[in-house]
Amino acid sequence: MTIRELQSHISGREKGRGKNASFLKLMEEVGELAEVIRRNHRLKTNQSIKGTVEEELYDVLRSVVALANAYDIDLEKCRKLKERYQDRRWK
Template sequence: MEENLTLRELQAYIKSTDHNPTLKEHYFYKLIEETGELAEVIRKNRRLEASDTIKGTIEEELYDVLYYVAAIANCYDIDLETCFRLKEEINKVKWRKG
């Protein structure tokens, strides 16, 4: 795997290793579970730089959340990079961003 991935490449990698559209609900429940775990490590401020392992850190849980967002997008054949660009255009107007 390349060191610097685009969102599209990350999504494609996840699709190549874990893609089962019949598990949409499972991926969603895992996303909710991982979001809860993220909340816990944020509350405890557990960071990678303060540990010798990614396990149990904000960084680990952010990855897990991103993983399941991509897995869900893959189930629906949604390109997250395209979504990002389209939504950013709306946000530029809504929030008067650059």
């Protein structure tokens, strides 16, 4: 799945959430990620993903994408622009 496809997929699931709500959800998910990292709760074979670093990392990713969607930002375009900038900066 490309970044653009992920944005489209999440857009269909996160409709109606505004910019502020999307940002607050991201902060909530980052806090949850910090907690499971502190406890080192990792996904193990035959275990539910619930309460794991893996679950919370995806939740953070989903929230970042939802926030980008709320601002009508094409993350694939941003990735390309940022990588070009980084390449020039470090040469």
